[in-house]
Amino acid sequence: MCSLMTSSSKFIRTLNGEKDAIPPIWFMRQAGRYLPEYRELRAKAGSFLNLCYDPAMASEITLQPVRRFDLDAAILFADILLIPDAMGQALSFAEGEGPMLDPVITPANIDQFRNRDIHDRLGSVYETVKLTRAELDDDKALIGFAGAPWTIATYMLNGRSSRDPAALRALHYDDPEFLTALIDLLVEKTIDYLCRQIAAGADAVQLFDTWAGGMPGPVLDAVSVRPLTKIAAAVKAAHPETPVILFPKGVGEKAVEYAQLPECDGYGIDYSMDPAWARANLSGHTVVQGGFDPLSVAAGGEEMMKRAGAYLKLFHDVPYVFNLGHGFIPKTPPEHVAALVEFVRGGNW
Ligand code: CP3
Numbered sequence: 001m002c003s004l005m006t007s008s009s010k011f012i013r014t015l016n017g018e019k020d021a022i023p024p025i026w027f028m029r030q031a032g033r034y035l036p037e038y039r040e041l042r043a044k045a046g047s048f049l050n051l052c053y054d055p056a057m058a059s060e061i062t063l064q065p066v067r068r069f070d071l072d073a074a075i076l077f078a079d080i081l082l083i084p085d086a087m088g089q090a091l092s093f094a095e096g097e098g099p100m101l102d103p104v105i106t107p108a109n110i111d112q113f114r115n116r117d118i119h120d121r122l123g124s125v126y127e128t129v130k131l132t133r134a135e136l137d138d139d140k141a142l143i144g145f146a147g148a149p150w151t152i153a154t155y156m157l158n159g160r161s162s163r164d165p166a167a168l169r170a171l172h173y174d175d176p177e178f179l180t181a182l183i184d185l186l187v188e189k190t191i192d193y194l195c196r197q198i199a200a201g202a203d204a205v206q207l208f209d210t211w212a213g214g215m216p217g218p219v220l221d222a223v224s225v226r227p228l229t230k231i232a233a234a235v236k237a238a239h240p241e242t243p244v245i246l247f248p249k250g251v252g253e254k255a256v257e258y259a260q261l262p263e264c265d266g267y268g269i270d271y272s273m274d275p276a277w278a279r280a281n282l283s284g285h286t287v288v289q290g291g292f293d294p295l296s297v298a299a300g301g302e303e304m305m306k307r308a309g310a311y312l313k314l315f316h317d318v319p320y321v322f323n324l325g326h327g328f329i330p331k332t333p334p335e336h337v338a339a340l341v342e343f344v345r346g347g348n349w
Pocket of ligand 1: 027028029030031032033042048075076077078079080081096097098099145147151208210327
């Protein structure tokens with residue numbers, strides 16, 4: 001946090017602890033399949049990965065929701081699984097299957113992957129950041145991101161989404177030494193990846209730990225809290241003015257440990273967390289972001305406004321970033337998003 005710097009971006013000022021009457025707004029998965037302009041470009045590109053690796057198209061997609069809804073921040077259009085892809089584990093998306101990585105990683109891959117120059121393949125991502133920053137107005141922030149090592153590791157070890165919570169936990173017990181080596185490798189690569197995004201123009205970075213939930217506390221310390229602390233500390237040592245936001249999904253009261261880290265400038269709460277609990281236990285340590293259920297936006301109507309109003313009222317006297325508790329689902333009507341933004345900006349909660 002650097003209080004002497006005043007940013008022209010409301011989002012960055014808020015993460016630096018300043019309070020505005022109307023909070024800044026952006027949304028997880030704000031670019032994506034619910035937007036017709038996204039679907040059009042996606043069809044032209046042929047595949048999601050072609051989009052991710054094409055700076056002109058990825059930059060255009062990053063800007064689409066900011067133009068449409070006048071949001072306070074853009075988030076780089078990319079994916080958390082580009083790091084394994086760049087290390088040599090080919091990423092693909094089969095219809096209805098979600099992401100797949102091939103081949104499944106083994107201990108023999110660790111040194112081989114460590115020696116890979118990921119920037120060959122990820123250079124286009126830094127180019128997307130550069131192009132996008134040049135297009136954005138000064139009062140709009142550009143958010144870079146990466147997956148947390150644990151969440152990326154679950155895909156690398158399984159080859160796909162590990163939807164069964166027991167199978168997910170088992171990854172830790174099967175071969176803890178291998179898991180630790182993999183997480184250390186991902187910590188190293190992620191620090192480098194995020195620093196390059198910042199050097200290219202990202203104003204803040206967010207770490208997504210989607211699969212942190214449901215792990216026993218001491219295991220979570222090893223696979224999530226410690227690796228995220230290392231990444232955030234190294235990124236902030238190199239770029240002290242760049243806010244770091246953590247989003248470990250589903251970790252319950254463990255959230256306090258992340259929020260108390262001096263490197264944690266923002267903490268994304270997920271939809272399962274009681275916002276009143278977050279206000280009481282997290283806002284004193286960090287800037288809380290999000291929480292709002294994306295399914296409520298898909299449903300829309302007066303109920304959506306009422307529910308959003310409850311979050312806004314709870315956090316009215318502390319810095320807060322309005323956002324979701326996870327990404328939009330594809331069937332979300334864009335008109336509901338427009339109505340929600342208008343409601344938040346209107347201030348009549
Ligand atoms: O708008 C944004 O939020 C920025 C771009 C972004 C995407 N993925 C684009 C995307 C970000 C930040 C992510 C993060 C991501 N990717 C996470 C962490 C956050 C979360 O949602 O939990 C995870 C776990 C992934 C891995 C991944 N990539 C999954 C599970 C999927 C969905 C598969 C499916 O078909 O539903 C993707 C694909 C993906 N990433 C899409 C988008 C817009 C959809 C791709 C398409 O157009 O088909």
